[in-house]
Amino acid sequence: MGESKKTVREPLFRIVKRDGISMTAKVIIRVVAVLLALIADALFIYFVTGLNPLDVYKVMFQGTFSTSMRFMWAMRDLASLLLIGIALAPAFKMRFWNVGAEGQVLMGALATAAVMVYYGGKVPNALLYIAMLVASLFAGALWGFIPGWFRARFSTNETLFTLMMNYVAIQIVACCVNIWRGQASGLGKLNMKTKAGWFPQIMGHRFMINLIVVLVLVFAMYAYLRYSKHGYEIAVVGESENTARYAGINVGKVIIRTMIISGALCGLTGFLIVGGRDQTISTNTAGGDGFTAIIVAWLAKFNTFYMALISFLLIFLSKGAAEIASAYNLNDFASDIIAGMILFFILGSEFFINYRIHRKHSSKEVR
Amino acid sequence: MQNAIELRHITKTFGRVVANHDVSLDVRRGEILSVLGENGSGKTTLMNMIAGIYYPDSGEIYVNGQLAEIRSPKDAYALGIGMVHQHFKLIDVFTACENIALVLDKREKYDLKAIRKKAQAICEKYAFDIDLDQKVYEMSVSQKQTLEIIKMLYRGAEILILDEPTAVLTPQETEKLFAVMRNMRADGKSILIITHKLHEVLSISDRVAILRKGEYAGTVETQGATEAMLTELMVGKKVELNIERPEPINPHLRLSVHNLSVTNAEGVRVLDQLSFEVFSGEILGIAGISGNGQKELLEAIAGLQATEPHSSVVYYPDDDRDSTAEQLIGKNPKAIRDMGVHLSFVPEDRLGMGLVGSMDMVDNMMLKSYGAGHSPIADRKAPRHLAEEIREELAVVTPSIHTPVSRLSGGNVQKVLVGREIAASPSVLMTAYAVRGLDINTSYTIYHLLNEQKKRGVAIIYVGEDLDVLIDLCDRILVLCGGRNNGIVDGRKTTKEEVGLLMTRLQNKGGVA
Numbered sequence: 001m002g003e004s005k006k007t008v009r010e011p012l013f014r015i016v017k018r019d020g021i022s023m024t025a026k027v028i029i030r031v032v033a034v035l036l037a038l039i040a041d042a043l044f045i046y047f048v049t050g051l052n053p054l055d056v057y058k059v060m061f062q063g064t065f066s067t068s069m070r071f072m073w074a075m076r077d078l079a080s081l082l083l084i085g086i087a088l089a090p091a092f093k094m095r096f097w098n099v100g101a102e103g104q105v106l107m108g109a110l111a112t113a114a115v116m117v118y119y120g121g122k123v124p125n126a127l128l129y130i131a132m133l134v135a136s137l138f139a140g141a142l143w144g145f146i147p148g149w150f151r152a153r154f155s156t157n158e159t160l161f162t163l164m165m166n167y168v169a170i171q172i173v174a175c176c177v178n179i180w181r182g183q184a185s186g187l188g189k190l191n192m193k194t195k196a197g198w199f200p201q202i203m204g205h206r207f208m209i210n211l212i213v214v215l216v217l218v219f220a221m222y223a224y225l226r227y228s229k230h231g232y233e234i235a236v237v238g239e240s241e242n243t244a245r246y247a248g249i250n251v252g253k254v255i256i257r258t259m260i261i262s263g264a265l266c267g268l269t270g271f272l273i274v275g276g277r278d279q280t281i282s283t284n285t286a287g288g289d290g291f292t293a294i295i296v297a298w299l300a301k302f303n304t305f306y307m308a309l310i311s312f313l314l315i316f317l318s319k320g321a322a323e324i325a326s327a328y329n330l331n332d333f334a335s336d337i338i339a340g341m342i343l344f345f346i347l348g349s350e351f352f353i354n355y356r357i358h359r360k361h362s363s364k365e366v367r
Numbered sequence: 368m369q370n371a372i373e374l375r376h377i378t379k380t381f382g383r384v385v386a387n388h389d390v391s392l393d394v395r396r397g398e399i400l401s402v403l404g405e406n407g408s409g410k411t412t413l414m415n416m417i418a419g420i421y422y423p424d425s426g427e428i429y430v431n432g433q434l435a436e437i438r439s440p441k442d443a444y445a446l447g448i449g450m451v452h453q454h455f456k457l458i459d460v461f462t463a464c465e466n467i468a469l470v471l472d473k474r475e476k477y478d479l480k481a482i483r484k485k486a487q488a489i490c491e492k493y494a495f496d497i498d499l500d501q502k503v504y505e506m507s508v509s510q511k512q513t514l515e516i517i518k519m520l521y522r523g524a525e526i527l528i529l530d531e532p533t534a535v536l537t538p539q540e541t542e543k544l545f546a547v548m549r550n551m552r553a554d555g556k557s558i559l560i561i562t563h564k565l566h567e568v569l570s571i572s573d574r575v576a577i578l579r580k581g582e583y584a585g586t587v588e589t590q591g592a593t594e595a596m597l598t599e600l601m602v603g604k605k606v607e608l609n610i611e612r613p614e615p616i617n618p619h620l621r622l623s624v625h626n627l628s629v630t631n632a633e634g635v636r637v638l639d640q641l642s643f644e645v646f647s648g649e650i651l652g653i654a655g656i657s658g659n660g661q662k663e664l665l666e667a668i669a670g671l672q673a674t675e676p677h678s679s680v681v682y683y684p685d686d687d688r689d690s691t692a693e694q695l696i697g698k699n700p701k702a703i704r705d706m707g708v709h710l711s712f713v714p715e716d717r718l719g720m721g722l723v724g725s726m727d728m729v730d731n732m733m734l735k736s737y738g739a740g741h742s743p744i745a746d747r748k749a750p751r752h753l754a755e756e757i758r759e760e761l762a763v764v765t766p767s768i769h770t771p772v773s774r775l776s777g778g779n780v781q782k783v784l785v786g787r788e789i790a791a792s793p794s795v796l797m798t799a800y801a802v803r804g805l806d807i808n809t810s811y812t813i814y815h816l817l818n819e820q821k822k823r824g825v826a827i828i829y830v831g832e833d834l835d836v837l838i839d840l841c842d843r844i845l846v847l848c849g850g851r852n853n854g855i856v857d858g859r860k861t862t863k864e865e866v867g868l869l870m871t872r873l874q875n876k877g878g879v880a
Contacts, residue, residue, distance in 0.1 A: 016381075016382075020382070227744050227745060229737055229743060230743070233737075236734065239723045239724065239726070240719055240720070240723065242716070243720050243723055245699075246669075246700065246714065247735050247737075248700035248702075248738075249701075
């Protein structure tokens with residue numbers, strides 16, 4: 001082999017996929033990620049804004065935890081976000097890119113509001129609630145069914161379709177709001193005098209029902225996807241339509257059914273927002289949660305329990321960022337950067353959970 | 368003479384799985400070296416390390432006597448090493464020439480004319496048969512493969528690695544490939560070829576290197592080697608290489624295909640008035656050059672393929688000819704199942720149709736049976752037992768029955784699929800290329816399983832590509848040509864030549880022989 005004498009340069013590091021990782025290691029990686037995030041953020045806060053990082057963190061924490069009221073508000077916002085995430089899970093698991101949650105929520109909210117406007121005070125309250133619920137489920141389901149049917153029948157692109165349906169929904173809501181407000185400058189709370197259709201207060205909060213519904217659905221959706229025959233069909237269709245056909249699954253039926261469920265749950269979210277949170281409606285009722293929920297569903301890989309954690313993290317960060325901005329008179333961008341960096345580190349830690357980095361051994365002399 | 372490649376003590380692990388352990392082997396200049404081993408014995412991993420896809424955990428690679436450090440395919444190119452993978456890396460909408468241009472170094476000028484000229488010269492030198500201006504999506508599998516090889520030669524490859532190149536080729540195409548391989552060898556190039564087909568190993572290679580369970584089991588000169596000897600080296604024990612063929616017991620009509628015609632999406636008649644019968648307790652082989660309607664035939668019977676009017680596939684549960692007969696055409700797989708017809712089907716595309724890659728063995732077991740019962744909850748107890756049973760009986764190598772099946776090696780994936788289909792106690796069993804890509808040991812396991820089903824009185828349709836196996840295994844062989852029945856021959860009396868002729872030349876009266 002000649003007398004070539006040469007130092008071998010191994011690659012500096014190599015990335016190797018792990019085939020399993022202990023729970024402890026996972027927790028440690030995540031904790032380290034948070035610590036690193038706080039350190040990196042501290043540098044940013046200190047050098048860019050000149051503030052004391054520890055004070056800023058305290059204020060950030062206060063965004064959610066300073067008072068029990070604050071905490072309940074955070075929970076209220078979490079409920080809407082998480083609900084939409086849960087609603088999207090079956091569609092996404094089927095690889096149906098439903099980006100139309102915003103519109104489906106709005107349609108559910110609109111149906112709820114319409115029932116409140118036209119029947120509030122005219123029928124018994126119990127009947128009114130049922131009518132609001134049914135109307136919202138139906139409206140959301142319709143907004144899910146339409147793109148589902150077109151996809152099943154004509155193989156249309158569901159991403160574009162569901163996205164467009166959002167704009168249709170926004171325009172319909174804007175139109176109805178204009179009609180209902182009449183000469184007034186804004187719509188204001190619906191049925192202000194009779195409070196017909198407003199959720200009853202439980203422990204002082206009207207949105208308590210929202211929290212209870214979300215809690216139930218976290219478990220129910222988990223079980224639906226994991227243990228039911230429907231859940232199995234959704235998984236097979238999502239993986240390969242050819243395999244689904246081979247197995248005797250009616251692919252079109254599963255697509256339509258799943259989109260009806262996904263849309264109906266979005267509609268339900270609209271019902272809960274109007275009845276339990278806002279008591280009114282505007283084009284902003286969904287408030288972008290329909291898009292944020294896509295991130296929630298994806299990051300959690302459709303596991304509803306992870307979704308709850310991720311929703312909480314997102315709400316905590318956004319509340320914290322808002323609090324920093326107002327407390328220090330910072331502009332929103334700076335506080336969003338602070339929150340964003342934390343999110344970045346936490347998401348980045350996923351990489352280290354899935355992969356191992358092989359450092360290079362010491363260079364060796366060979367022959 | 369100096370060796371082209373020398374591997375010394377190469378070890379590579381993936382997680383806890385040891386793919387290669389302490390492998391040392393040499394590749395000479397100007398030789399064709401076959402790399403032989405069972406599924407999962409680490410052949411492809413080893414080749415990938417030479418080609419720069421993986422980096423060994425330990426050990427050294429010497430190229431032309433120099434210690435080499437191959438960190439990426441680029442490094443491999445620079446050392447004159449090129450690999451043709453099982454999955455081609457070509458751009459469909461580009462022409463052959465444009466694809467070749469993709470391998471250009473950054474410093475080289477993009478001059479399509481010059482590239483074309485140089486590529487043409489390579490084609491002429493080694494007698495490659497290809498149209499350089501053809502778009503890739505218009506090419507056959509064999510042409511794409513040829514293009515991949517030309518690409519590597521263009522890049523200056525002196526050492527060529529071919530990973531199972533013949534798995535997707537017809538016997539004629541394989542011969543063509545071997546001819547150019549011999550030309551390249553004559554030109555002093557070294558070729559490493561992975562293949563499972565022993566007769567190919569014997570006909571093309573100079574030496575055979577054998578891997579067994581990730582370890583090097585030795586290299587033998589092809590001259591003087593026999594199939595039995597190679598198998599023994601590969602498996603580590605003697606393997607019976609005779610395919611059993613029991614006489615059909617009490618055969619009666621099971622399936623009657625009549626006037627079956629299929630037109631594909633492009634408007635081409637892929638099946639043309641096909642008629643034949645299948646009996647219980649027999650294995651009916653289907654021979655034909657790939658793409659002559661095999662896929663459509665099986666899918667039409669399984670209810671997955673739209674057919675032309677007047678097509679008919681009638682199923683007879685027992686020898687009673689008419690009273691209980693069922694028409695299968697126009698019904699989907701679920702409807703066929705609901706009629707009580709136990710039709711098992713091992714499709715050609717294992718992970719794209721037969722199994723769900725991202726699911727584990729348990730969930731794959733229930734693919735066809737999950738709907739049983741009225742409960743909305745899917746039962747996973749029975750599938751779990753079945754998964755354990757199949758893992759045990761067919762010796763499926765997997766870390767756990769909860770590992771996604773896409774992570775198993777090809778042979779094990781096939782065992783899972785065949786195991787499930789047989790466990791459904793079929794009365795008709797259809798298999799498409801059941802042993803494609805499988806090593807010899809697993810292949811014989813599959814033949815054995817089929818014969819067991821045959822003895823149970825199952826009617827078996829075996830679509831195959833290896834004529835030797837078809838002739839040894841099947842009772843009758845239906846030869847498809849241009850989507851037509853080009854004759855049915857007796858497996859016990861026919862010859863390879865007869866079947867080969869029927870495959871390529873359409874008889875005037877495409878009727879029953």
